[in-house]
Amino acid sequence: MQAELAPTPEPPYVAVIFTSLRTHSANDGYAAMADAMDTLAATQEGYLGHESARGTDGLGITVSYWRDEESVVAWKRVAEHLVAQRLGRERWYEAYQVRVARVDRAYAGPHR
């Protein structure tokens, strides 16, 4: 799939910055669950888009964008997502950080 930046609206909106270090296990269902969560998130009320990257050093960053704080809290409580969160804690991540932030300004480029 062609990578794309998330086409977010004018601020303000909410960004959830999820950064993680993966465990070294392979074939542990992670990729399938990540795809399923991307698909499910996109159906949620208030979802605006997301961007995701993981480097060869194992550090991954996913930023999801939401209309407001209520949408973020609701998504955190979706049943299938709770299962993914539990497996993440138990199996997939050496370490992670979740940061919830309000985007106040944004600009795109390049304008050549």
Next chain:
Amino acid sequence: MQAELAPTPEPPYVAVIFTSLRTHSANDGYAAMADAMDTLAATQEGYLGHESARGTDGLGITVSYWRDEESVVAWKRVAEHLVAQRLGRERWYEAYQVRVARVDRAYAGPHR
């Protein structure tokens, strides 16, 4: 180098979310400049840390963390950084988005 998550303090602080699609040119000085900017950013007043990842699809995310908005604005104006920004616009990026956000809450895991 071992990947590490940025050890940020308690919120509030500022996150600059830079997402980009690279052009397909190789050996264009990008990697060296990226390293130099990482090193230089770390010397700036108000710098708290950063995290960076680029996937095989060409989408990259760098999130840098700053004490306050003033630190962000000052870093944007540093002379060497202005050169990097110009080369980014002219040469390195197909597309990018910069989002400046105030981190209101954060938590780390896993706690097994």
